Amino acid sequence: MKLCWIVSLILELSLLMVANSSHHLNSTKESIVKRQATGPPTTTCDGSAEGSSEFNPVTPDIIWICKxxxxIPYHIEPSLxxxxxxxxxxxxxxREVLATDCTNLPNxxxxxxxxxxVYCDMTTDSGGWTLVWQHSYMETAPLSTNMYYFSDFYKACATFASGWCNIPDKQRFNPTEQMIVVYHQxxxxxxxxxxFNYNIDHDWTGGVLVDFKKIVDQCNKEGSQNVQPAPSANGGDLALLxxxxxxxxxxxxxxNCDTMQGSFNAPADCRWxxxxxxxxxKHNTQQTIAIYVR
Structure with a gap:
């Protein structure tokens, strides 16, 4: 069975759960596999409900079909x-697996x-980017050396554009590219x-983009347009690097600075x-920088 059929089915079933309604799934019965399960629906399965389906959000991989x-419980095969x-x-x-059979990239x-x-950016520059570090400036205090992008401290990167996270040993993803993205809200x-800069697992120089290319740039300040972001310690405190x-x-x-300046123990606002x-x-408003690898 093609993986796209699985993805489409899961999407369809998710919509059914949200709507909390029953639908006929005659066209998809052949793409799900019957298995033993407990907890059938409490609604009546009679002739009027024949072929309809119901879900229990606690077990979203199970669909119940009235037959x-x-x-009758059926198991939905999940995707990669x-x-x-x-x-x-x-x-x-x-991205590569789903794109093999699908015309559209995953969300x-x-x-x-x-x-x-892990949060995956499947949109920017054709997608396939794994989030490995992020920091929301002036929102995460006090600063800690655990927050460095070259730190060996793990903090899950399961959300984006707020807070901070870090995945050590970024080479584990076998990347060839590295991306710095700056968000506002x-x-x-x-x-x-x-x-990909192999120093990113060792010291601050890993934040330098090698052979950089612009993906998008909405900056308006003269002298900053088409200029790549780079590590900076404006104010002279090297601990900020x-x-x-x-x-x-x-x-x-x-x-210069576009995020924070001052000192590690007393950072000052320098966003935008x-x-x-x-x-x-306008500056001194919400800002998050994220590093992705692909």
Missing amino acids: SGEW GKIQSLSADSCNHI SGVYWVQDMQ GTIVYAYKGV GLTFDKVSPYNHLL HDCYPTASG
């Missing part, structure tokens, strides 16, 4: 990355990858990619000072 006066036992190697692995969201729940303001970035002087890591995400030059 010959009896509720949807359950832990079907963990993928990376988000790009999921962005949380998938099981290497037995971890979940919307991309700028995104750049480059060749590994957390903070600027977008004007990518080759001078002690000058190198960008101005609106024509009016």
Whole structure:
């Protein structure tokens, strides 16, 4: 059975649960496998309900179909990355497998990858990006060395655009590319990619994009457009390197800022000072930087 049929079926069944209604699934019965289960629906299965289906949200992999006066349980085969036992190697692995049979890429969201729940960006630059680090500036305090993108401290990256997370040993995903995305309230303001930087698991220089390419850039400040983000410690406190970035002087890591400045123990707001995400030059508003690999 093609994987696309499975994905389509799961989508259809999810809609059925939300609607809390019964539908005839004669066209999909051949794509699900009967198995023993407990807890049939409490509604009556009679001639008027023949062929209808019901779900229990507690066991979403089971569909109950009314057949010959009896509720029969069927098991829905999940797709790659949807359950832990079907963990993928990376988000790009999921994209490649689904794209083999599907014309459309899978949705962005949380998938099981290497037995971890990880956020996958399946939209930006053709998708397949695994979230490995993020930081929401001036929202996560106090700062900790665990928050460095080269830290060996694990904090699940199962959401995006808020809070902080880090997955150590980023080489585990066998990436060839690395992407830095900067969000405002979940919307991309700028995104750049480059060749995967193997230093990202060792020190702050791993945040430097190698052979960078622009994906999108909505900055309005003169001198910042089409300039890649780079690690920065504006104010001279080197302890900020590994957390903070600027977008004007990518080759001078002690000058300018677009995230935070000051010191590690007393950070000062510098969000969007190198960008101005609106024509009016508004800054000091919500900002999250994320690093993805593919």
